[in-house]
Amino acid sequence: MQLSAAQPIWSLSVQEAWAAVQSRPEGLSQAEASQRLERYGANRLPPQKRRPLLLRLTDQLLHFMALLLWVAGTLAFVAGAPQLGWAIWAVILINGAFSFWQEFKAERTLEALAGNLPPRVRVWRDGRLQERSADQLVCGDRVALEEGDQVPADCRVVEAHQLYLDLSVLTGEALPVARDAEPHGSEGLPARERTNLLLAGCTVASGRGEGLVYATASETEFGQVAHLSASTARSTSTLEAQIQRIVHTITLIAVGTGVFTFTLSVLVERMAPLESLLYAVGSSSAWCPRACCLW
Incomplete structure (x- = not known):
């Protein structure tokens, strides 16, 4: 889903991020989520084309x-x-x-890359925290994460409490890195180094927090890595x-x-x-x- 803001989401404040994805703190309604799911597709990686x-x-x-x-x-x-x-x-x-x-x-x-995406996720819908299938996530959803959870989609941090993320699936680094909700204005850094982003496929090493989904399926950083690995001639x-x-x-x-x-x-x-x-x-x-x- 395209953001309705001229700036990247990591440079926006939390309030501006809500507006950029046309969402709100209480989360999307089920009707809105269904419309976006039908328009942009499920939050799952496309199947690999394999020879028998x-x-x-x-x-x-x-x-x-x-x-x-x-x-x-x-x-x-x-x-x-x-x-x-x-x-x-x-x-x-x-x-x-x-x-x-x-x-x-x-x-x-x-x-095995696809196994890094969780089957279930806790998401705010209609103002209530619910458990849903991760493939039903859409841009604008607000998800809750705690220690041991796998990030189901690329998210902008909107709330963090001693939140540390394990990025080894993307970077190979064994040490977890801290995450916060503050906007960052520096240019030239890759998404994995933005401390206010939670990337799909990574694991919450400690703490808890909430994220605003801004990219799903093959549009995530994780999805692009999987796509390149599978489609490179x-x-x-x-x-x-x-x-x-x-x-x-x-x-x-x-x-x-x-x-x-x-x-x-x-x-x-x-x-x-x-x-x-x-x-x-x-x-x-x-x-x-x-x-x-x-x-």
């Missing part, structure tokens, strides 16, 4: 190097060396499972590009070695084709695990 687990596992088992190893393992079985074939396939499966698990844990870390890093070049080089060496070994053993050593194929697969497979581990 099966497709992500398939990605780890069917990349360029893995496909070559699948072929090498198959050729080992054709050449009558099942032990070599199983060993090659085991390299693919172990490497794929490890890569999939790393990606899975990273996704769960993003999902992953590009190939310089190190990954260099590793890919090395892998392709090793792959060409492995394939060339296999072809050369097969041709030499058939034409010069007069070995049987299957026996020559076994030697070729063995010489190529000596390079493949190195390339797969780099990949």
Whole structure:
């Protein structure tokens, strides 16, 4: 919701903050809250777009190097060396499972961010302090917080009694910081350093206070962090590009070695084709695990 004031809310007095969000000390009426909820949406983070687990596992088992190893393992079985074939396939499966698990844990870390928003909150509605679902909060609501509570939305402090906030979810700092209701006129400071703001996802370390909601859902500082974490397109890093070049080089060496070994053993050593194929697969497979581990 856009503020009806030219100045940011942290620079306004408490009285001016009420006017900026078109609210009042006794809180919004239920009718007003319902209208704002319908207009601006629920106070929840948008769901992440995820690929199905099966497709992500398939990605780890069917990349360029893995496909070559699948072929090498198959050729080992054709050449009558099942032990070599199983060993090659085991390299693919172990490497794929490890890569999939790393990606899975990273996704769960993003999902854990949503767990920092509380399911219930105490809010003033129609002049009475009520307990409501946190996703029903709207801009202009007055919420009550005490020690141990998680902040459900970005709020301007309107009342503070020995209030300290744990900002570690946003800043990584372990020490709680004090919060007060005084306006601040300094420019250039990020929202997390404004001592009269309570940011969504943070925890009240001690004391108690009340806040005026001025941003909800993805408009909060916490929501923007979650959005950036989930939507940032992953590009190939310089190190990954260099590793890919090395892998392709090793792959060409492995394939060339296999072809050369097969041709030499058939034409010069007069070995049987299957026996020559076994030697070729063995010489190529000596390079493949190195390339797969780099990949």
